[in-house]
Amino acid sequence: MTMIEAINDAMHVALEQDPQVVVFGQDVGFFGGVFRATEGLQRKHGIERVFDTPIAEGGIVAIAVGMGAYGKRPVVEIQFADYIYPATDQLISEAARLRYRTAGEWWSPITVRSPYGGGIFGGQTHSQSPEGIFAHVAGLKTVIPSTPYDAKGLLIAAIEDDDPVLFFEPKRLYNGPFDGHHDRPVMPWSGHPASEVPEGHYSIPLGQANIVRPGADVSVLAYGTMVHVALAAAESTAVDAEVIDLRSLVPLDLGTITRSVQKTGRCVVVHEATRTCGFGAELAALVQEHCFFDLEAPVERVTGWDTPYPHAFEWEYFPGPKRLGDALKRILEV
Amino acid sequence: MLRNHPGLHVPEPLCRPGDEADFSRFTIPAAGALRRPPVHVDPAEIRDFAFSLVRVLDDGDHAVGEWAPNLRIDVLHKGLRAMLLTRAYDTRMVRVQRQGKTSFYMKSTGEEAVAVAAALALDNADMCFPTYRQQGLLIARDWPLTDMMNQVYSNSGDRLKGRQMPVFYSSREAGFFSISGNLATQYSQAVGWAMGAATDGDERIAAAWIGEGATAEGDFHYALTFASVYRAPVILNIVNNQWAISSFSGIAGGEAAPFAARGLGFGIPALRVDGNDFLAVYAVTHWAATRARAGLGPTLIELFTYRAEGHSTSDDPTRYRPGSEPAAWPLGDPIDRLKRHLIQLGAWSEDEHVSLVEELARHVKESGREAEALGTLKEGKRPPVSTMFDDVFRDMPAHLIAQRAQAGV
Ligand SMILES: Cc1ncc(C[n+]2csc(CCOP(=O)(O)OP(=O)(O)O)c2C)c(N)n1
Numbered sequence: 001m002t003m004i005e006a007i008n009d010a011m012h013v014a015l016e017q018d019p020q021v022v023v024f025g026q027d028v029g030f031f032g033g034v035f036r037a038t039e040g041l042q043r044k045h046g047i048e049r050v051f052d053t054p055i056a057e058g059g060i061v062a063i064a065v066g067m068g069a070y071g072k073r074p075v076v077e078i079q080f081a082d083y084i085y086p087a088t089d090q091l092i093s094e095a096a097r098l099r100y101r102t103a104g105e106w107w108s109p110i111t112v113r114s115p116y117g118g119g120i121f122g123g124q125t126h127s128q129s130p131e132g133i134f135a136h137v138a139g140l141k142t143v144i145p146s147t148p149y150d151a152k153g154l155l156i157a158a159i160e161d162d163d164p165v166l167f168f169e170p171k172r173l174y175n176g177p178f179d180g181h182h183d184r185p186v187m188p189w190s191g192h193p194a195s196e197v198p199e200g201h202y203s204i205p206l207g208q209a210n211i212v213r214p215g216a217d218v219s220v221l222a223y224g225t226m227v228h229v230a231l232a233a234a235e236s237t238a239v240d241a242e243v244i245d246l247r248s249l250v251p252l253d254l255g256t257i258t259r260s261v262q263k264t265g266r267c268v269v270v271h272e273a274t275r276t277c278g279f280g281a282e283l284a285a286l287v288q289e290h291c292f293f294d295l296e297a298p299v300e301r302v303t304g305w306d307t308p309y310p311h312a313f314e315w316e317y318f319p320g321p322k323r324l325g326d327a328l329k330r331i332l333e334v
Numbered sequence: 335m336l337r338n339h340p341g342l343h344v345p346e347p348l349c350r351p352g353d354e355a356d357f358s359r360f361t362i363p364a365a366g367a368l369r370r371p372p373v374h375v376d377p378a379e380i381r382d383f384a385f386s387l388v389r390v391l392d393d394g395d396h397a398v399g400e401w402a403p404n405l406r407i408d409v410l411h412k413g414l415r416a417m418l419l420t421r422a423y424d425t426r427m428v429r430v431q432r433q434g435k436t437s438f439y440m441k442s443t444g445e446e447a448v449a450v451a452a453a454l455a456l457d458n459a460d461m462c463f464p465t466y467r468q469q470g471l472l473i474a475r476d477w478p479l480t481d482m483m484n485q486v487y488s489n490s491g492d493r494l495k496g497r498q499m500p501v502f503y504s505s506r507e508a509g510f511f512s513i514s515g516n517l518a519t520q521y522s523q524a525v526g527w528a529m530g531a532a533t534d535g536d537e538r539i540a541a542a543w544i545g546e547g548a549t550a551e552g553d554f555h556y557a558l559t560f561a562s563v564y565r566a567p568v569i570l571n572i573v574n575n576q577w578a579i580s581s582f583s584g585i586a587g588g589e590a591a592p593f594a595a596r597g598l599g600f601g602i603p604a605l606r607v608d609g610n611d612f613l614a615v616y617a618v619t620h621w622a623a624t625r626a627r628a629g630l631g632p633t634l635i636e637l638f639t640y641r642a643e644g645h646s647t648s649d650d651p652t653r654y655r656p657g658s659e660p661a662a663w664p665l666g667d668p669i670d671r672l673k674r675h676l677i678q679l680g681a682w683s684e685d686e687h688v689s690l691v692e693e694l695a696r697h698v699k700e701s702g703r704e705a706e707a708l709g710t711l712k713e714g715k716r717p718p719v720s721t722m723f724d725d726v727f728r729d730m731p732a733h734l735i736a737q738r739a740q741a742g743v
Contacts, residue, residue, distance in 0.1 A: 022533070048533050054563060059522055059556030066526020066540075069511065070461075072533070086552070093516045094523070100725045102504045102512045103495045107728070139726050162728045207731070251731040 001197040002189045004174045006148035007037050007113070010155035011075060013201050015045045018073060021159060023050045025060060025077030025113075034079060035115055035174055061087035064110040065094050074110045075159055081116035081168055082128045095164040096139030108164040113155070116144075117225050117272050118318055119172030119182040124308035129224075129273035134166045135249040135282070141165040142249040143206060146173065146227035147194030150247060153204030161206060170224040178225065180232030180321035182314070207251035211260070215242035218266035218331055221257060221283050223247065226270045226319070233324035241268075241328055249279055257283070258290045265296040266331050270324055275303040297334035300327045345584030351652055355662035362664055365392035365611075366399020373625045377603040384594040384604040387638060390613035395674040403617040407681045413454055413612050414676065415690065416474040417446035417669045422694045423469070423479060426702055427486060427500075431647045435710035436486050436500050442467045444610070444642030444660070447668035448543075448573055450474045451615035456541060456569075456623055461531075463511045463524035463542040466501050467573065477508045479701035488716065489709030495717045495724070518544055518551035521570070525561045528568035528626075539626040541569040541619075546593050546636075547578020550586045554596075558634070562600035565631030569622045570602070572634070573609065575641035580654040597634030609639030610665040612672040640665070719743040 001009065014021045023041055025033070029052040032039030042050040053060050057078055064074035078084045084091070091112070099107040118127035135142045141163050145151035151169070158165040172178060176186040177194075189195040213231055217240040222230040227245045234241040242260050246253065261267045267287045269280040284299040302319045310317055348356045368388050371380050392398050424441040431439040442449065449470030456462070462471050472482060484491035486500040494504060504512035511527075514520060524542035531538050544554060549572055561568050572593045576583050583589075597604030603625070607618045615637060622633035640663040644651045656662075676682030709715035720743040723734050730738075 054559050056556050056559060058552050059560050062519065062522035062553060062556055063526035063529060063560055066463075066523035066528075067530040068526075069523065070527045070530030072530045089516060090519060090522075090553075094514060094519050098512065099728070101494065101498055101502070101514075102506075103493055103497065104725045105493070105504055105506045106512055141727070251727075252733070254732065 001148045001195050002175050003145070003148045003151045003169070004035060004037055006152040006197045007155055007169065008039055008041070009197065010152040010159070011038065011041055012044065014075065014156060014159040015041065015049060017201060020071060020073045021049070021075060022067065022072050023075045024053050026053055026055055026079050028052060028077050033077060035171065037113070038077065057083050057087040058090055061090040061095065061112065064112070065090055065098065065108050068108045068110050069098070069106050073159060076110065076112055078112060078114040080122070080126050081114040081130050082125050084112070084114055084130060091134065091140065091164070091166070092137050096137050099163070100139060107162055109162045111155070111158045111165045111167055113167045113169060115171035115174070116168040117170050117172055118309055118314050119225070121311060121314060122309070123311035127309035127314070129168070129271065129304070131166070131168055131249060132273055132277065132279040135279050139164070140250065141206060142168070143247065144168045144170065144224040144249070145247065146170065146224055146245050147192070148189055148197050149194040150204060150210070152197050153202050154206065154247060156201065157203040157206050160203065165206070168224065172225050173228070178228035180229040182318060182320070204247070206248045207253055209247055209253035209256040210245045211242060211256065212245045213241065213243040215240040215264070217241060217264055218268060218328055219244060219257070219260040219264045220324070220328070221246060221267065221269045223249065223271070225272060229319065229321055229324055230270060232321040233328060236321055237325040237328050239328040239332060254286060254290070257287065261287050261291040262294045265294050267291070267295070268300045268302060268324065268327050268331060270302045270319060272304050272319060274306045275301060276306050278303055297331045300331050302327045345582070345589045347582035347584065347655070349656050349659070351654065351656055353656050355656045355659040357662060357664050360664065363387050363389065365389040366401070368399070368401065370400035373621060373628060374630060375603070377601055380603055380605070381598055384598055384606060385592055387606050387608050388614050388618050389608040389611055390617060391611045391671050391675055395671065395678040397613050397675065401614060401617045403613055403620065405613070405616065407679070409454060410672065410676055410681070413450055414669070414672050415694070416450045416453070416470060417612070417672065418691060419694045419697070420446045420450065420470040420473045421669065422691070422698045423473065423482070426698045428647060430702070430710070435706070435712050437711055438500050438647055439486065440466050440501050440646045441643050442469055444663070444667060445573065445575055445639050446470050447612045447615050447672070448571070448609050448637045448639060451612045452541065452571070452619045455616045455619035457538070459509060459538050460623070461509045461511060461527055461538060461540045463520040463527070463540060464513065465520070465543050465545055465573070466513055467545070468543050469501065469503070472503060472505065472508055472510055475508050477505060477510070479698060480704045483701060483705035484708055487705060487708070487710045489705065490715035490717055491705065491708035492717060495721045517548040518553035522553045522557040522560065525557045525566045525568050528566035529560070529564050532564070532567055537627060539567040539569065539623060541571065543571045543573055545578055546572055546574035546583050546588060547581060547586045549593055549596065558597065558600045558602060561632035562602050565629070567626035567629070568632045569619065569626060570632055570634045572636045573639065574636050575639050577641050577645070577655070579645045579649060592636060594634060594636035602632050602634045604634040604636070606636045606638055608665055609637030610668040610671060612668055613675070638665070
């Protein structure tokens with residue numbers, strides 16, 4: 001299964017198992033979504049449970065909050081993560097705080113799915129990684145899968161979760177895995193072990209990282225697209241890196257991170273989002289707080305540059321295996 | 335207003351402090367002048383309602399015209415009582431704020447009919463998405479004053495655990511959705527709630543309120559779009575009390591067209607109502623609720639009223655409007671008008687009124703004593719500080735457990 005198919009399958013399962021689940025967003029109904037993530041859902045589950053919405057992200061999320069307060073479990077799609085900003089007020093001021101401000105009387109059991117990241121020549125309005133903005137907000141959960149297997153299990157967990165979850169989907173990985181070079185042709189998911197996606201219901205608890213490559217020399221903290229970059233960098237540099245796929249930023253699996261860094265003594269954080277105040281800063285600070293006496297080198301960050309995402313220079317912007325590999329070699333020399 | 339010179343038009347009210355109050359720009363139709371259309375009317379046929387004003391009580395305090403709701407006397411009594419109680423509660427709460435027992439308060443003086451008449455026209459199970467100026471909804475639904483006061487005081491009895499500013503009530507049981515400090519957010523959420531009810535074939539409907547100032551926010555427009563597209567069973571109220579803190583209604587676009595007219599482009603039936611006329615507010619709300627329950631979709635109601643006092647306890651209205659303006663408001667006071675109507679019907683008297691006012695003042699005072707025994711913002715019991723870390727998520731994640739330990743609570 002591709003990641004898109006796994007995500008689609010997760011929604012089928014959720015719609016089947018819980019009559020309160022509803023799915024809506026721009027073009028998600030009849031057409032099945034511009035990335036085909038909601039393909040066939042409307043035909044199978046009916047127009048009242050899977051439907052198209054006006055182009056109003058703030059409205060989509062507000063409607064979800066209201067439906068959630070009513071007792072529904074809305075799963076909404078924001079067509080590109082770059083377009084989530086009109087909905088930030090409803091996400092940050094409303095969904096995130098409804099449980100808190102009502103002392104548990106109301107809550108927002110909503111899931112907001114959105115493709116993020118570069119790799120499709122989307123320029124600065126179809127390539128952003130806004131996860132750090134939302135991870136900063138008390139009351140929101142932020143989840144990012146890196147494989148079809150995880151995508152299905154994590155999405156089902158997100159939908160079943162009673163808290164608002166932002167589910168960012170690495171669009172570069174929708175149709176195939178990644179050797180870290182997004183200027184090369186897409187590889188098929190078929191044959192990749194993580195494309196074995198079981199039928200029916202299964203879920204992966206939010207807040208459990210996955211060690212996708214055990215190693216002894218340095219811990220690489222990655223999520224989404226960058227997991228594949230990290231694997232490629234470890235491969236190409238022959239550095240014995242332990243690659244940790246965080247899977248969810250909030251809640252964060254701090255235990256797995258600290259155990260790994262305490263073992264390796266070195267840590268590189270990698271994300272596609274811009275560096276300043278990015279989630280990598282939080283990770284670096286946590287590692288410093290919890291592993292200071294185990295560290296043999298300063299924590300390194302490999303990230304997108306602090307510029308908007310350029311169209312023509314995607315590859316120069318994107319923190320690929322070369323940049324990460326250089327960091328891995330550098331940190332081993334300290 | 336037409337521009338007679340090139341340049342930027344910045345709307346200004348007709349009068350400012352030092353001027354005589356002037357409401358001459360308002361055309362106020364006679365009570366009973368407007369027809370009452372059937373609920374299944376084609377919205378295109380009542381476009382004129384967005385520019386007129388539904389009024390029932392005339393200058394002689396009679397209920398006239400097709401909109402007169404012919405309410406039973408006990409409903410009128412209940413309405414009068416709830417409006418008086420709201421006013422008494424507001425008066426007392428401003429006093430305790432001045433005494434430093436809480437940080438802040440917002441009155442609804444002059445607008446009591448907006449909330450109370452709506453509450454009585456709706457079913458108790460319908461869900462309200464109010465602003466901070468519809469405390470009358472809770473009071474008309476007989477919600478205990480002590481519970482409201484506990485919230486205002488953030489005391490040990492505050493069900494919201496001291497997290498919200500005063501007056502930002504929430505009561506799922508009373509069908510009163512949690513108030514947000516971010517203006518307009520509840521408006522589109524109400525539409526989502528109504529859409530949920532519609533999918534379930536639920537009989538309950540939603541009602542939302544917004545100030546005329548806040549109609550400029552995106553959430554107002556999202557609400558109209560979604561309500562119109564999905565024919566959500568929702569009543570969208572705009573409370574035009576003429577002022578948004580110091581900005582007059584023209585700053586929100588009220589000079590160009592009435593706020594009700596915003597509904598026309600969405601094909602939503604839009605009516606303007608005399609918001610100080612209890613009977614008119616009741617009648618139009620009931621009409622809209624009947625439409626919603628019949629699956630005919632949303633209704634937009636502009637309640638034309640006046641904020642007779644300051645925006646909040648932090649505000650001095652004489653800095654931006656004539657001191658004589660409240661008294662000059664041409665549509666009178668909602669409580670006085672209903673009282674005179676009841677007297678005219680022979681169902682009320684000045685003496686009964688005086689003793690009811692006294693009884694309610696006593697009730698407010700007693701409730702106040704009960705609440706203050708549980709603490710005020712200044713002194714007495716508070717919710718345990720450790721609860722500060724609860725309810726961020728359903729289950730407390732590790733980092734919050736660690737932070738709570740670090741805070742030593
Ligand atoms: C998004 C947002 N912007 C600004 C404010 C500050 N604010 C609080 S009330 C208010 C005026 C609202 O006026 P209106 O909508 O007419 O309602 P009224 O107070 O007259 O009932 C403003 C600007 C806010 N609470 N939220």
